[in-house]
Amino acid sequence: MSSFSPGFRGRARSLADRLPPGQYPTEQFPVLSAGPTPQVSTDTWAFTITTETGETHSWTWEEMMDLPQQDTVTDIHCVTRWSKFDTPWRGVPFDAFFEDVETSADFVVAHSYGGYTTNLPLEDLLDGKAWVAHTYDGYPLSPEHGGPARLLVPHLYFWKSAKWVRGLRLTHEDEPGFWETVGYHNYGDPWREQRNWGD
Amino acid sequence: MAMPLAWRRARLDERRPQTATARTLLFTVPGWPGHLPGQHVDVRLTADDGYQAVRSYSLAAPADADRIELGVQAVADGEVSPYLADDLPTGAEVEIRGPLGNWFVWRREQTEPTLLIAGGSGVVPLAAMIRAHREARSTSPFHLLYSVRTPADIWYGEELTDHREPHLDVQVLYTRQAPPGSPRVPGRLTATDLEKPAARLEPTSPVYVCGPTGFVETAGNLLVDLGRDPATIRTERFG
Ligand SMILES: Cc1cc2nc3c(=O)[nH]c(=O)nc-3n(C[C@H](O)[C@H](O)[C@H](O)COP(=O)(O)OP(=O)(O)OC[C@H]3O[C@@H](n4cnc5c(N)ncnc54)[C@H](O)[C@@H]3O)c2cc1C
Numbered sequence: 538m539s540s541f542s543p544g545f546r547g548r549a550r551s552l553a554d555r556l557p558p559g560q561y562p563t564e565q566f567p568v569l570s571a572g573p574t575p576q577v578s579t580d581t582w583a584f585t586i587t588t589e590t591g592e593t594h595s596w597t598w599e600e601m602m603d604l605p606q607q608d609t610v611t612d613i614h615c616v617t618r619w620s621k622f623d624t625p626w627r628g629v630p631f632d633a634f635f636e637d638v639e640t641s642a643d644f645v646v647a648h649s650y651g652g653y654t655t656n657l658p659l660e661d662l663l664d665g666k667a668w669v670a671h672t673y674d675g676y677p678l679s680p681e682h683g684g685p686a687r688l689l690v691p692h693l694y695f696w697k698s699a700k701w702v703r704g705l706r707l708t709h710e711d712e713p714g715f716w717e718t719v720g721y722h723n724y725g726d727p728w729r730e731q732r733n734w735g736d
Numbered sequence: 737m738a739m740p741l742a743w744r745r746a747r748l749d750e751r752r753p754q755t756a757t758a759r760t761l762l763f764t765v766p767g768w769p770g771h772l773p774g775q776h777v778d779v780r781l782t783a784d785d786g787y788q789a790v791r792s793y794s795l796a797a798p799a800d801a802d803r804i805e806l807g808v809q810a811v812a813d814g815e816v817s818p819y820l821a822d823d824l825p826t827g828a829e830v831e832i833r834g835p836l837g838n839w840f841v842w843r844r845e846q847t848e849p850t851l852l853i854a855g856g857s858g859v860v861p862l863a864a865m866i867r868a869h870r871e872a873r874s875t876s877p878f879h880l881l882y883s884v885r886t887p888a889d890i891w892y893g894e895e896l897t898d899h900r901e902p903h904l905d906v907q908v909l910y911t912r913q914a915p916p917g918s919p920r921v922p923g924r925l926t927a928t929d930l931e932k933p934a935a936r937l938e939p940t941s942p943v944y945v946c947g948p949t950g951f952v953e954t955a956g957n958l959l960v961d962l963g964r965d966p967a968t969i970r971t972e973r974f975g
Contacts, residue, residue, distance in 0.1 A: 541745075542781040542830050544823055547789050548815050559790045561815065565975075568949045571839055572969045573956025618778075618790055651966060681953050719838040733741055733836060 555612065557727035560620040566682065569617055571715065574680045575651040575701050582685055584669060585704035586634060589642045596634070598685070604633045607668065611691040613698075614727040626689055628670030631662040642707035646714060647688055650701040655714035656723070657690065657697055659707065666692060669702060694725040694732070743780060744768065746804070746832040748824055754891040758809045758857060759821045760796065763832070770799040771835035773842050773864035774944070774972075777804070780831040781816060791816040794861035794946075794972070795835065798868040804832075807891060809857035811975075840944065840972045844872040848941040851933050852880045853955050855925075855947025858974060859891050862946055870901060879905045879933050883925055883951065886913040907933075925951070927958050934962050946972040 683700025
């Protein structure tokens with residue numbers, strides 16, 4: 538018998554192999570953001586990659602929509618402990634944006650409308666692992682979920698999938714972003730339960 | 737700075753009702769490192785077969801040695817909250833780790849007028865801020881806008897609605913049913929509710945908004961429409 542929480546039974550255990558440690562499944566789509574939701578119009582939206590040498594590559598909304606599109610169905614894991622299975626997205630894989638970008642940088646800082654930032658190793662965005670997503674379950678992505686477009690990096694905790702994304706800055710050094718400087722883990726692998734500093 | 741976050745034993749000392757479905761829980765956590773008002777903890781429950789479930793709960797009071805206070809709203813069909821609210825025996829233990837969250841916090845050095853906006857159980861971390869503000873004898877104006885369904889849904893009753901603090905203003909907004917004689921027609925938070933409180937703020941004043949996602953979205957959007965700088969609005973969403 539456990540010495541903690543006597544009489545606690547919990548729910549069905551069947552999802553164990555699909556749930557990272559410490560997560561629970563939800564059918565809803567809860568929201569985590571640090572502040573109010575920016576309202577960004579696709580008329581003025583642009584996505585810019587700035588390399589370590591200062592070179593910029595920009596796409597308007599229409600130009601982004603002309604890039605190769607991909608549909609992906611994936612599980613997502615939020616650091617606030619919910620996981621949602623089989624979420625259907627449509628977006629542009631980062632490989633398409635990086636086609637003509639010359640870089641030897643190892644890291645990126647993603648910037649969002651509203652001022653938020655998050656940092657990732659560049660390799661975590663490439664080889665079909667990450668997208669700029671603009672459609673969720675067949676509908677344009679709603680503002681509270683990061684619309685018009687957000688990062689989708691499903692193999693990391695979902696705060697790394699920056700909402701309202703407007704660009705990436707490539708860097709040689711790893712630069713902690715917004716949540717990372719207020720206590721969240723620098724990398725955020727849900728399967729290694731990297732939630733907070735020191736995890 | 738990277739301190740490993742340990743799971744600590746937490747013994748339930750006392751449970752007090754707040755509403756028909758919400759409880760205050762007082763725990764002793766040996767070795768508790770202290771916390772800032774607005775922070776939260778993870779609570780871990782373990783079943784007999786080793787299965788574990790973890791949820792986050794906000795700290796309802798400022799640091800007090802190894803004692804912490806949580807406020808739990810039992811969610812229908814919830815895995816964890818009904819157990820904490822009603823089944824965990826007093827004297828029994830759970831595991832807790834924290835404090836967590838270094839963004840949704842109020843520090844006693846802050847001197848600007850501050851607006852707190854709570855929806856339902858979102859009042860918990862804001863209560864910690866109000867209590868810390870009182871303990872610190874802070875003279876910075878604090879204003880709580882507290883949205884609840886009915887008078888029976890108010891947490892921390894008289895401590896919030898019948899206090900004598902000169903620098904604290906509390907205004908309850910009823911969404912379904914208001915006490916007799918209330919001038920405001922029951923309903924959800926509107927721009928009108930926010931105009932006066934917002935007008936009392938300075939441009940850099942922080943606004944803390946906490947509650948269910950829909951409530952936080954509405955409040956955040958209304959504040960931005962009223963011209964508040966989005967960078968001054970800090971939000972915490974419970975689900
Ligand atoms: C940073 C943070 C701080 C929090 N602080 C508090 C707190 O101080 N007090 C508190 O009571 N809760 C708080 N919560 C919410 C808490 O962590 C749990 O989500 C909540 O208790 C429900 O857990 P459960 O296991 O009972 O329900 P689950 O088994 O997870 O869910 C059961 C059903 O209820 C729905 N549901 C889940 N959460 C909520 C919710 N918050 N409101 C309504 N429906 C919900 C689910 O979608 C599902 O349909 C906080 C959450 C976060 C992220």
